[in-house]
Amino acid sequence: MLEHIFILALHEQGKILQETYECLSCADDMAGPLPSLIVLADTKTLSPLSQELAEKTGLEVIAIDTGSIDAYCAELYIKTLTAYLRDKSPFHIIIPHTSQGADCAPQLAHGLDACCITAVEGIEEGRFARSMFGGRVKALHSPSRTSAVLTVMPGAWKPAEPDRRSIGTITVVFSAERSLSTRTSGIKESMHTNTALTVAEVIISAGRGIGKAQNMANLALLQTLFPRSALGASRAVCDLGWLDYTHQVGSTGNKVAPKLYFACGISGALQHLAGMKNSRVIVAVNTDPNASIFTVADYCIVEDVNAFIPLFVNLYDDRHRKKP
Amino acid sequence: MKILVCVKQVCDNPDTITINESSAWIEYGPATVFRMNRYDEYAVEEAMRIRERFPDTEVHALSLGPARVQSTIRRALGMGVSHGIHIPLDEDRYVSPAERAWIISEAVRGRGYDLIFTGVMAEDDMEAQVGGLISSLLGYSSATGVMAEQLFNEAGEIAVERELEGGRREGLILKLPAVLTIQSGINTPRYPALSHMLKAKAAPLEIIEQSSHIPPDLSGTLRAITEPSLSAKGEFVEGTASMKALKLLDILHGHSFL
Numbered sequence: 013m014l015e016h017i018f019i020l021a022l023h024e025q026g027k028i029l030q031e032t033y034e035c036l037s038c039a040d041d042m043a044g045p046l047p048s049l050i051v052l053a054d055t056k057t058l059s060p061l062s063q064e065l066a067e068k069t070g071l072e073v074i075a076i077d078t079g080s081i082d083a084y085c086a087e088l089y090i091k092t093l094t095a096y097l098r099d100k101s102p103f104h105i106i107i108p109h110t111s112q113g114a115d116c117a118p119q120l121a122h123g124l125d126a127c128c129i130t131a132v133e134g135i136e137e138g139r140f141a142r143s144m145f146g147g148r149v150k151a152l153h154s155p156s157r158t159s160a161v162l163t164v165m166p167g168a169w170k171p172a173e174p175d176r177r178s179i180g181t182i183t184v185v186f187s188a189e190r191s192l193s194t195r196t197s198g199i200k201e202s203m204h205t206n207t208a209l210t211v212a213e214v215i216i217s218a219g220r221g222i223g224k225a226q227n228m229a230n231l232a233l234l235q236t237l238f239p240r241s242a243l244g245a246s247r248a249v250c251d252l253g254w255l256d257y258t259h260q261v262g263s264t265g266n267k268v269a270p271k272l273y274f275a276c277g278i279s280g281a282l283q284h285l286a287g288m289k290n291s292r293v294i295v296a297v298n299t300d301p302n303a304s305i306f307t308v309a310d311y312c313i314v315e316d317v318n319a320f321i322p323l324f325v326n327l328y329d330d331r332h333r334k335k336p
Numbered sequence: 337m338k339i340l341v342c343v344k345q346v347c348d349n350p351d352t353i354t355i356n357e358s359s360a361w362i363e364y365g366p367a368t369v370f371r372m373n374r375y376d377e378y379a380v381e382e383a384m385r386i387r388e389r390f391p392d393t394e395v396h397a398l399s400l401g402p403a404r405v406q407s408t409i410r411r412a413l414g415m416g417v418s419h420g421i422h423i424p425l426d427e428d429r430y431v432s433p434a435e436r437a438w439i440i441s442e443a444v445r446g447r448g449y450d451l452i453f454t455g456v457m458a459e460d461d462m463e464a465q466v467g468g469l470i471s472s473l474l475g476y477s478s479a480t481g482v483m484a485e486q487l488f489n490e491a492g493e494i495a496v497e498r499e500l501e502g503g504r505r506e507g508l509i510l511k512l513p514a515v516l517t518i519q520s521g522i523n524t525p526r527y528p529a530l531s532h533m534l535k536a537k538a539a540p541l542e543i544i545e546q547s548s549h550i551p552p553d554l555s556g557t558l559r560a561i562t563e564p565s566l567s568a569k570g571e572f573v574e575g576t577a578s579m580k581a582l583k584l585l586d587i588l589h590g591h592s593f594l
Contacts, residue, residue, distance in 0.1 A: 256523065
């Protein structure tokens with residue numbers, strides 16, 4: 013029988029990440045004890061962070077004071093959490109699958125003799141569902157050991173509604189961990205933020221499905237129909253060098269929410285969807301009817317984008333632009 | 337300096353796979369094409385670039401899998417890796433990250449690698465665990481999602497930048513030996529010259545038989561494979577291509593976009 017469910021609350025620049033509250037919804041879907049939240053922070057920021065968690069969730073908050081270390085550091089998290097959780101087995105700890113959570117989860121599991129299930133997107137009949145082969149199949153996992161470290165895909169659950177009925181208790185724990193072999197050297201802002209993407213009303217976005225760099229011309233053609241538009245791209249397109257990284261849309265690129273997002277040959281990796289699914293209207297063109305982009309699109313068109321766009325632009329010209 | 341790059345062979349066209357009879361794993365079809373995991377290509381390239389800066393560096397590539405993965409090891413040799421290592425698997429099966437990391441760690445322990453690179457994740461099982469687990473098993477420092485590295489050879493340290501959300505980067509200084517999982521975009525992987533590939537084809541590979549005493553609890557957490565339940569949110573526009581285009585014109589006109 014599972015004794016504990018813990019949720020690791022992640023934060024950046026003094027703010028709890030929304031993904032923490034999504035993990036709470038995931039915990040709600042698990043048959044198990046009421047979860048507790050764990051937050052690690054330096055002495056100064058720990059108090060407001062744990063206060064926010066206790067007020068918003070009404071749950072027990074374990075606030076681990078890491079002294080002067082004020083930023084995420086994998087080694088610190090792994091050592092501190094391993095020490096705290098060592099005698100709490102059997103437990104599940106749920107961690108957002110972000111750049112922090114995905115970084116520390118496997119090593120944490122190893123240190124605790126727990127199993128590790130990453131990038132969980134759902135729970136089906138008590139098993140954890142996640143994508144494999146780029147979403148071509150769904151894999152169902154269940155723990156192979158008494159305790160488990162789970163990472164939850166951002167956006168897979170909606171953030172839990174704040175519970176205003178009660179305020180949770182806060183237990184402060186002082187971390188003894190002081191000797192780290194890793195030094196952090198600060199955060200660099202993105203070199204690839206693109207205001208053209210954030211102000212555009214329409215984003216025409218390219219995926220690997222456009223086939224080759226020359227086919228970007230089709231997207232430029234489509235762009236002529238929309239005056240306040242910008243070009244976006246999936247990570248794969250930027251990695252291939254078809255567009256530079258300032259055009260990348262996704263969790264590691266630009267997060268956008270235009271009035272119209274026109275996805276061309278984008279299959280819809282979760283990290284891409286996370287960057288654009290709040291767009292008001294989404295049109296997706298893809299040859300594969302099972303492409304995940306269609307799970308967020310309002311209008312789904314199963315066609316080869318390289319044939320469809322010229323056809324679409326021609327028909328537009330027939331209607332609107334053709335000179336007699 | 338000795339660098340090991342762990343390369344995985346993955347299928348290039350997942351639309352050719354089917355779920356096997358017991359629904360425990362997948363089966364590849366006759367049209368399935370295999371290639372190196374893309375993230376691992378960036379890892380091989382980054383190792384090559386370190387060797388260009390520090391010519392004494394030795395770079396090895398290792399792959400665990402059935403006989404077919406030898407072509408991926410040879411691809412790494414074609415990119416310039418000096419030594420290829422194959423840990424054979426008798427059958428073409430799923431290997432959990434825990435088992436994979438354990439087998440690799442047992443095989444390379446004591447070989448004096450200063451750096452071990454993997455891709456940030458494998459494109460097939462998408463679990464993103466092996467790098468971190470190897471660092472734990474071997475007691476190496478570790479960083480994931482690496483987008484830049486700078487090696488200070490003298491001090492036995494490496495400075496890295498990890499990719500964060502929104503394209504921001506976290507700077508870290510790690511003590512060697514270290515495991516880095518490499519993110520795509522850190523470099524542009526080279527395309528091996530034909531002459532290099534021909535040479536690689538004939539190069540001998542080191543075969544390391546896996547240890548016979550694999551701990552029993554490494555079988556992992558995978559229980560079943562199913563078809564994804566894609567619930568399309570929106571409307572599929574139907575008809576011939578021209579009809580779809582005309583309907584889309586009307587739709588976008590209706591939303592006042594056109």
